[in-house]
Amino acid sequence: MNIGVDAAALGMSNAVVANTHDVNSGYWNPAGLMGLEDGQVAVMHASYFANIAQYDYAAYAKPIDNESAWGISMIRFGVDDILNTTQLIDASGNIDYNRISKFSTADYGFTFSYARKLKLPGFQYGVNSKIIRRVIGDFANSWGFGFDFGLQWERNDWHFGLMLRDITTTYNVWNINEEEYNKIKNTVAGQNQELPESTEITMPKAQFGMSKKIEFHNETSLLASGNLNMQFARTNDIISSSLVSIDPAFGFEYGYTDLVFLRAGFGNFQTVTQIDNTKRIGFQPNIGLGFKYKGIQIDYALTDLGDQSAALYSNIFSLKVDLSIFR
Template sequence: MAKRFLLAFPLLFFLFFTRSGQAQEISAPKYSNEFLNIGVGARALGMGGVQSAIVRDATAGFWNPAGLVGLPKRHNVSYMHSELFAGIIKNDFGSYATNLDSTSALAFSVIRSGVDDIADTRRLQNEYGAIQYDSIEFFSVADYAFLASYARRSNWLPGLTLGANAKIIYRNVGDFASAWGFGLDAGAQLRRGNWQFGVMAKDITTTFTAWKLNPDELESTYLQEENSFNTNSIEVTLPRLILGAGRSFQMTDRFSATVATDLDITFDGKRNTLLATGVVSVDPRVGFELGYSNTVFLRGGINNIQQFENLDGKGSWKVQPNFGVGVATHGLLLDLALSKVADNSQASSLIVSVAYSFD
């Protein structure tokens, strides 16, 4: 009876918040805390962000905390840096993960996505209309997430691992505004021979981010436009479900391969995805990895399948290709990836990751 309850509880729990999210569809934005959906790690992004079933390293705290049970060594550290739009947007990720024992693991992760050195020219002219360049100030707009992750191997189903995240969100817009938020994620992975399956439920409790505006910095601008504003507001992030499956192949003594797919399911109305209804949208992703002697890796993946309207009024589908390579030796792993490859090269992103595992 207890096992049946444990199997049914996650489904009932998620359905409850799915229905709650549908009720809030009108007031909740579709793209809240979207910096948490960019992704982390060059290996993952080189595979199109397909990780929920196959992740087994220090980035698992982000992709699926249940994967922390498969850490290669007792201590695991990882760092990633990437830039978008000619270096304007900078994304950084760092994590530390450790095996507590043979059945459980713990990880701490930090994410930052921001634009720095933005010029504030509101005071460029003095009261006489003269230009004063020394009055220009600079500020940053940055989003932060702090994740504490825990994973444990199940005792009642072989190959099953369970994990959860507690995350704190901090968003800052210079001296103009700031926000704090809190949310929970839950994940599971199941291994059956060469097959791997995963499920990741993000923001299962619905994440609320409370914004506080600074009236001293913004009031003059709003008064010029004859608008009023509230100094406090709440931003809601609705639940999201990711289902994944992957399979590993040992082709020869030296060559191996992994093929995986994820289905990113949102419940906040129709999005520009391959499968979309008025309530649910499904964004599929596919990725692969070829390995040689567990030392050299070649990766690829496609995601972000969207429909665009051409100049002639006809629609066409486009996909986002991703590529990556990796080298591993003596616990050190260096990964490079090229993601967000588009017609506009300024939108492409080069991701660099370094990871180290040791006992």
């Protein structure tokens, strides 16, 4: 639930909390659903770790009336066809490759979003209720539940946004298959002797963003946006304390006639310790490209360019369709 959705946003390093106003707002800031004029659908696919992991997303949202809107979305991040070699060697020490099976591990996130305008001019808010489902083959599975709260406001052509994720703390309760666990608990002496913890906790996080779009006379525009991503613990973020750690992100989008878009972003600023114990600042640059025609928008992002962080770069594609084109 922390990776992000929509190639347009990812190309801007996720710095979209203040300026998101479409179907993907259900993820970034549900208050942005108030920017919808009609129903929209969106889908996205990405492959991670040399195509080992698959990341998929689908969403639908529409206005209820002039004062409110709603949306639903689903995320799946999974690794399929993992070889299960726990039974490769039988009780007599014989290797039997016919005893190898396959399983999948996947995380699912289901979100229902609601947004509404406030009576204060320029202010709007949104809430998410989330169901988290995690499955590790036949070995274990869990259910979780959580809430997000988002707020957006506009002043003098500046847009501001606040997103509070997992505001009540999101809990996942695991169910361990003890029969499968008992098959492997004595495989390595001194390891896996006790069942894992059955409760997984996701602590609250906050994101504050601001953005401004400048329209030029030659039918071009420039959108500049920034985020402050906050965790309430000490991390490797470049601004870090025991109370809060802050990771800034910056995104830019150059548009031509609302048809072609070029994007770039910089985020994930971290303090990296080298082998010789010296420290440097690492960051993740992203770029993106988008096309929009008659309510259909196709976006592409190439994330984590260069060798600034440990992750490998990924190619991400997304599609957004305004359903008004079918009327």
